[in-house]
Amino acid sequence: MKFHNPNRRAILKYGAATGAASLATPYFFSRGAFAQSNNYRNAPTGSTVTLGFNVPQTGAYADEGADELRAYELAVEHINAGGGGMLDTFSSSALRDAGGGINGKRVEFVTGDTQTKSDAARASAKRMIENDGAIMITGGSSSGVAIAVQSLCQEAGVIFMSGLTHSNDTTGKDRRANGFRHFFNTEMSGAALGPILQKNYGDNRKVYHLTADYTWGWSQQGSMEKYTQPYGWETVANVMTPVGAGDFSQYITPVLSSDADTLILNHYGGDMVNSLTQAVQFGLRDKQVNGRDFTIIVPLYSRLMAQGAGDAVKGIYGSTNWHWSLQDEASQAFVRSFGEKYGFPPSQAAHTCYCQAILYADAAQRAGTFQPSVLGAALEDFEFDGLGNGPVLYRAGDHQCFKDVLVVKGKENPTSKFDLLEVVEVTPRAQVEYPADMLGGELGPYNDGV
Numbered sequence: 001m002k003f004h005n006p007n008r009r010a011i012l013k014y015g016a017a018t019g020a021a022s023l024a025t026p027y028f029f030s031r032g033a034f035a036q037s038n039n040y041r042n043a044p045t046g047s048t049v050t051l052g053f054n055v056p057q058t059g060a061y062a063d064e065g066a067d068e069l070r071a072y073e074l075a076v077e078h079i080n081a082g083g084g085g086m087l088d089t090f091s092s093s094a095l096r097d098a099g100g101g102i103n104g105k106r107v108e109f110v111t112g113d114t115q116t117k118s119d120a121a122r123a124s125a126k127r128m129i130e131n132d133g134a135i136m137i138t139g140g141s142s143s144g145v146a147i148a149v150q151s152l153c154q155e156a157g158v159i160f161m162s163g164l165t166h167s168n169d170t171t172g173k174d175r176r177a178n179g180f181r182h183f184f185n186t187e188m189s190g191a192a193l194g195p196i197l198q199k200n201y202g203d204n205r206k207v208y209h210l211t212a213d214y215t216w217g218w219s220q221q222g223s224m225e226k227y228t229q230p231y232g233w234e235t236v237a238n239v240m241t242p243v244g245a246g247d248f249s250q251y252i253t254p255v256l257s258s259d260a261d262t263l264i265l266n267h268y269g270g271d272m273v274n275s276l277t278q279a280v281q282f283g284l285r286d287k288q289v290n291g292r293d294f295t296i297i298v299p300l301y302s303r304l305m306a307q308g309a310g311d312a313v314k315g316i317y318g319s320t321n322w323h324w325s326l327q328d329e330a331s332q333a334f335v336r337s338f339g340e341k342y343g344f345p346p347s348q349a350a351h352t353c354y355c356q357a358i359l360y361a362d363a364a365q366r367a368g369t370f371q372p373s374v375l376g377a378a379l380e381d382f383e384f385d386g387l388g389n390g391p392v393l394y395r396a397g398d399h400q401c402f403k404d405v406l407v408v409k410g411k412e413n414p415t416s417k418f419d420l421l422e423v424v425e426v427t428p429r430a431q432v433e434y435p436a437d438m439l440g441g442e443l444g445p446y447n448d449g450v
Contacts, residue, residue: 040371041157041449042135049105049370051076051357052112052134054125054149055163056141059116060244061269063304064141064349068163069111070342071350072138075357076107078337085337087358089330089386094365095358102361103368114140116243118148125149129156135370136161138356141269141349142243143167143216150179157449159372161356164349166268166300167219171400172439174215177446178372180379180399182359183352186216186223187434189299189319192405192427194227196317201262201295204232208260210251210275212267213240220266220299236260241267241275248275252282261289264297272298273308280312301408303347306420313410313420320406322351322388323423331388345418355387359394373446391429397436399443405432 044050053072056065078084082100090096101107110132112124121140128134137153138161140146146165153160154176162170162181166189171181207228211217217240225235236258241251252275255263263284267275279285279296287294298305301318324335324345334354338346346354363378364370380396389403407425414420 037369037371037448039448039450040373042129042133044105044133044135044370047105048108049102050132050134051107051109051360052125052128052132052137052139053109054112054114054121054128054137054139055353056116056145057111057113059114060271061116061141063308064164064269064302064347065114065139067304067347067350068139068141068353071338071346071354072109072357074338074341075354075361076109079107079358079361086330086334086354086387089333090358090362091385092362092366094362098365102364103370107361110134112139114142114145114149116142116145118144121145121149122152125152126156129153129158134158136360138360139163139353140165142214143170143219144214146170146181147174147215150174150176154178154444154447157372157447159360159375161360163353163356165216167216168223168439169215169219169441171398171441173441175398175441175443177376177399177443180356180359180376180394182355182394182401184319184321184403184405184432185400186219186299187439188405188432189220190223190227191432191434192319192407192425193224193297193299193317194231196407196425197228197233197297198231200317202231202292205234205262205292205295206236206258206260206290207233207262207264208236208255208258209238209264209266210248210255211238211240212243212271214243216268217241217266221264224264224266224297224299233262241271243271245271246274248278249282251275252279252284255279255284256282256287259289261292262295262297264299266299268300268302269305270308272300272305276309276316277312285315301421302349303345303418303421304349306410307417310420314412316410317424318408320408320421321348323348323406323408323421324351325419325421325423326388328388328390330386334388351388358387359384372448376446393429395436397443398439398441400436402429402433404429 114121143165298318367378392403405427
């Protein structure tokens with residue numbers, strides 16, 4: 001396998017396979033029906049095709065990034081073998097029928113470290129495209145990173161299959177034709193969580209938000225406010241916190257002296273682990289305000305976060321895109337194959353990244369080409385099953401996947417260090433769907449890069 005060396009000097013070139021000295025003026029295609037061509041960015045001419053896996057290997061979201069990279073490696077194994085894991089349960093048989101690889105080519109990959117920083121993520125993606133001939137970029141555990149890299153891939157003329165990105169903006173106002181998202185968004189989390197929170201905690205609560213100060217945090221806070229306001233939940237404060245703050249005590253202390261009876265932590269990864277743990281240590285979970293038990297909510301959960309926070313997650317509600325305890329055939333096939341390789345169950349970050357790799361490979365195989373405009377058309381309005389989320393639609397209007405959403409809660413009596421979340425409700429897809437133009441933005445035309 002090929003691995004990216006971040007110390008290599010970036011040299012601008014048009015496709016490793018073509019050997020041309022400079023990047024030609026991009027030709028932008030209109031969306032719709034396309035004629036296939038070999039005249040596109042990094043078109044592979046040999047026996048292999050290179051994918052670029054751009055994940056946070058350092059920084060606040062590094063745990064998520066490590067699991068994403070594990071999933072990508074597993075997906076490559078299954079694609080090259082023509083079977084294994086969820087490739088065996090996937091409703092499309094294109095890759096299985098092909099017998100291995102994509103369009104007769106073996107998959108290789110290079111990697112980059114996003115550092116959970118937009119500039120670093122763009123730089124590593126650019127190196128993989130220009131130096132290593134990556135024909136597709138995928139990964140990330142931050143919406144700020146996803147939006148930045150999606151824009152770069154649009155400019156460069158390669159497909160971007162986003163990893164873990166939850167902000168509405170990724171497939172909303174910052175959507176791009178060359179970008180696709182499997183993960184759900186904050187709009188869906190809010191729509192799923194709102195009724196459950198009202199049912200369990202009642203009306204007319206006073207809410208204090210601690211919010212990660214970037215596009216995902218803003219989006220998450222806005223969606224939670226939108227879907228709890230109808231029940232009389234009032235925002236008494238919304239305090240922005242920097243990514244990677246580490247110590248959140250200065251932000252939690254003011255909550256104690258406020259009249260809030262609810263704390264919503266719009267944090268993810270290591271930041272959520274630290275802020276939730278400290279909030280519990282400060283006694284918030286045992287506090288009473290306005291004659292009510294104080295409530296803490298974590299809108300976006302993952303198994304890795306729950307494991308990091310330990311006992312602090314008990315009884316705390318949130319949402320998730322997927323969970324390893326699901327009993328459908330596809331989820332269990334993924335859990336088995338991931339567990340056999342790595343010795344522990346996969347996270348939702350691993351799941352969505354595995355799915356994105358499989359979905360890209362399948363679309364290329366069905367389209368018979370890696371040309372972005374043709375491959376993208378094969379993904380648009382593609383309906384599929386057997387990847388662990390039930391029936392899913394990859395909507396053409398915004399390149400967003402729509403599927404059921406899981407509402408979860410921290411287990412009071414876990415049976416292992418991995419068994420920390422229980423699924424309390426599977427919110428039907430119909431409840432979280434919305435019009436393609438509701439979040440703003442335009443996909444625009446595909447860019448094939450030449």
